[in-house]
Amino acid sequence: MNVTLIEHTPNPERTVALAARLCYSPASIDDLREKLAVSDIESFLDKIMSLGHHSVLEHASFTFGIEGISRVTTHQLVRHRIASFSQQSQRYVSHKEEFASIMPDTIAVNSEAQQIFASMIDTVHKAYAQLIEMGIPAEDARYILPNATETKIIMTMNARELLHFFALRCCQRAQWEIRNMSDEMLRLVKRIAPIIFRQAGPGCVGGPCPEGKFCCGQTVEVRDFYKNLQ
Numbered sequence: 488m489n490v491t492l493i494e495h496t497p498n499p500e501r502t503v504a505l506a507a508r509l510c511y512s513p514a515s516i517d518d519l520r521e522k523l524a525v526s527d528i529e530s531f532l533d534k535i536m537s538l539g540h541h542s543v544l545e546h547a548s549f550t551f552g553i554e555g556i557s558r559v560t561t562h563q564l565v566r567h568r569i570a571s572f573s574q575q576s577q578r579y580v581s582h583k584e585e586f587a588s589i590m591p592d593t594i595a596v597n598s599e600a601q602q603i604f605a606s607m608i609d610t611v612h613k614a615y616a617q618l619i620e621m622g623i624p625a626e627d628a629r630y631i632l633p634n635a636t637e638t639k640i641i642m643t644m645n646a647r648e649l650l651h652f653f654a655l656r657c658c659q660r661a662q663w664e665i666r667n668m669s670d671e672m673l674r675l676v677k678r679i680a681p682i683i684f685r686q687a688g689p690g691c692v693g694g695p696c697p698e699g700k701f702c703c704g705q706t707v708e709v710r711d712f713y714k715n716l717q
């Protein structure tokens with residue numbers, strides 16, 4: 488898996504703090520921009536986070552490039568509606584010559600399971616290539632491709648949605664591949680906007696575990712992990 492932060496709002500924390508300041512001040516935008524000291528940014532951000540005035544976080548956007556993940560994961564990813572996605576097409580990009588797949592660790596460490604998986608991937612790839620050679624369009628041949636098919640996607644989310652996304656997808660209850668991806672995304676945005684994402688992570692980082700009877704029972708370790716994530 489390769490997750491990169493391709494672009495983001497320049498000075499995201501300053502932009503969000505300015506938007507927050509504007510809401511509570513009679514001054515002009517030029518004045519606010521001029522007078523917004525670096526030292527004020529942290530206190531404004533802390534204030535809006537504690538007040539739940541989260542709409543101002545929507546002014547900061549982050550665009551990620553994500554490669555080497557399965558269709559299992561992108562299918563979960565695109566369920567997040569407050570985001571923009573561009574995914575490699577299986578209509579226009581043929582897998583005839585090269586076919587890559589993602590093998591879960593539970594399968595990779597078990598030689599018998601690994602063989603079953605590899606042989607099925609090989610069979611599917613050969614069948615796909617045969618269909619393409621017969622003149623079947625890629626948009627139809629792809630019907631036999633598995634969830635394990637490797638894909639790539641570019642995704643843009645604003646900071647408010649990212650906090651929600653991390654709460655759900657960094658949680659131990661989330662599926663391992665999307666959780667690993669979320670952890671990588673969080674690492675990247677924390678470097679750019681450490682104040683906004685200081686409390687980011689699964690729901691238990693900022694309060695009690697929201698999972699109730701499904702709690703992983705590792706709240707202390709999980710909180711520690713996300714506090715130190717860099």
Ligand SMILES: Cc1cc2nc3c(=O)[nH]c(=O)nc-3n(C[C@H](O)[C@H](O)[C@H](O)COP(=O)(O)OP(=O)(O)OC[C@H]3O[C@@H](n4cnc5c(N)ncnc54)[C@H](O)[C@@H]3O)c2cc1C
Binds near residue numbers: 648655656660661662
């Ligand atoms: C552990 C786990 C297991 C899951 N299992 C399943 C499963 O078995 N089957 C399944 O189908 N899905 C499953 N999902 C996906 C889940 O149901 C959501 O579709 C996905 O997590 C997107 O989250 P969301 O809807 O909160 O937020 P987003 O789409 O990211 O939206 C963010 C927030 O915006 C608001 N919002 C967005 N759109 C609307 C709207 N139309 N109306 C009102 N408010 C809106 C909501 O407050 C929402 O929380 C699972 C997710 C997780 C984390």
